[in-house]
Amino acid sequence: MKKHIYSHLLLLVAVLLLVLSCNHDDEGGPNFPEGSTESVNLWVQDSMRRYYYWADQMPAKPDYHLPVKDFFKSLLSPQDRFSFAVDPQAPSSYPRSVRNMYGFDYAVIQLPNGNIVTTVKLVMKNSPAFNSGLQRGMMITKINGQAITASNAEQLTSSIKDQTVIDLTVGNWKNGSVADEKNIKVYYGYSFEQPLESKIFEKNGKKTGYLYVYDFPDGMTSVLNQKFALFKASGVQELILDLRYNYGGSVSSAAALCSLIPSNITATSPFIVYKGNKNGGEVKRTFAQQIAYDPAALDFNTLRANALGLNKVYVLSSNSTASASEIVINNLKPYLQVVQVGDVTLGKDMAGFMVEDKRKPKKISWQLHPVIYKVFNANGEGAYSNGIPPQIAANEFTALPLLALGDSEETLISSALNSIYSKSAGKEVLDKGLKILFQSDTPSAAIGK
Structure with a gap:
């Protein structure tokens, strides 16, 4: 009898151990002492499993003993050029360019x-x-x-x-x-927020607005509204957007810029589709919804009061045109003709948001910036990881010295102006004998946003 009870006890213990083991795996891995590198890495892994676009490709058994930055990199898909992690308490962890x-x-x-x-x-x-x-x-x-x-x-x-x-x-x-x-x-030092630079070119009675946009920070709708109010009051009939060095930034600010250009959109017009992993699913946003995602933004209707109502826009691009600036190019296409002048873009057809420890008090200082979504326009078009090619190929280094941005004779600007003011579709400005050997902001030398 005692032997029979003992056998049942052993069986019960075995079942309990099995249940504990299963629960333990469901929680994402082993338990580590709070504050240890391994515990931080476990939080990184759990966060990435939840949000990361390529979560299903993450290694099943990563090395929790690696330094946090190396551990994060060990989770990334070979297709991923853009995800990164930083620790605000360790300046050396930040990408440098x-x-x-x-x-x-x-x-x-x-x-x-x-x-x-x-x-x-x-x-x-x-x-x-x-x-x-x-x-x-x-x-x-x-x-x-x-x-x-x-x-x-x-x-x-x-x-x-x-x-x-x-x-x-x-x-x-x-x-x-x-x-x-x-x-x-x-x-070494800090660079202040970059101003929007604008000009108006005129020839044969036709006015062309030029807008240089360095990046897309949150809270830029007021200055965008001011620039387009000036364009509209001046009778601008054509527009050149200079995004050649624009790494991206806020999708809401990019949507605000887009809302100021075409004629045939309303607050409910679809702007963007985000497609994530099995947890993220698919998220659709209209122009008004995406703009309002920035709490400091002017609303869609306020911006539309200064919209130019165009059926064509010229966009200057280079290999440094990335992320939100590529969204401008791709997501305007369902609503007007986009004539891209310059070089193929970087190819960041994805978006994300910062993932951090929300507990109070915060126990982990690291901030993750993973790729979370692939992005598509209102027609479902996207998948430009190899970059978006221009309709008018032009190399800004063809003529030296490089002229100031905003100069009508500058290579990319003059290529767009030639297309606007002449009957030709625009000529390619390339010198086959000229080779770009290296740029300090190439993907290997700089971080995409």
Whole structure:
């Protein structure tokens, strides 16, 4: 009898252990001491299982003992170029780029005659680079005393991300060579929010508005509204959007910009479709809904009062045109003709939001920025991970020195203006003998938003 009871007890213990084991697996993994690296990694894994677009591709048995940033990377799909994680308590965990550290970008190009030159293509307003006197169109001959070559350009770019001050030898492009060389120092520092820059070009009585949009921060609807009110009051009939260096940002701000352009939309017109994993499902938003997602935004009807009501828009693009700026290109297409001028875009056909510990008090400081959704327009069109190609191919480095953004003779702007003011569809502006060897804001050198 005792033997029989003992056997039943063993069976009961075995069943309890099995149940505990199953519950334990359902919770996502083993228990680790609070505050340990392993416990943080377990939170990262649980968060990614819930939100990550490629959650079904995550490894079943990751190494919880890895440093948090390495653990996060170990969960990512090979298709994922954009997800990242940062710890606000550890500045070194943040992605670094020449642009976000110093406020400028450059391109190393090989000219048709074989010479290799480096030109400054972007200088952010009120940035360390701007304050040092650097300007778009200047040529860089040396970085920290080293002449720039095709073989060392990427290594030099990587090295200056680990410094707090860089020495540049710069000059001006005159008669096919660099002149007036001088040395300048650029210190690591903060770049203030970038202004929207606008101009109005006129020829044969037709007015064309030009708007340079550096990025899409939340809360930009008021300034967008002001710019379009000016365009409308001035009788603008055509529009050029310059998104060539726009990494993206707020989809709500991008939707607000889109709402100010076409004629045939209402508050209930579909703007975007988000498609996530099995947990995220499919989310559809109208123009009004997406704009209102930013609590500081002007509402759809207020913006529409200054809409231009166009049936065509020109968008200037490059390999740095990404994310929300690609959404502008793709999601306007159901409502008007989009004529893209420049180069193929980066190909970030996805969106997400920051995932963080919401407990009070917060126990984990890390912030995750995973890819959560693929994005599509009102017609269900998307899947542009290889970038969106232009209708009018143009290389802004064809003519040196690079002219200021907003100059009517600048290569991409003049290509769009030629299409607007002539009867031709626009000519390709390419020099087959010119090669872009390296750019400081390429995906390997910069972080997408």
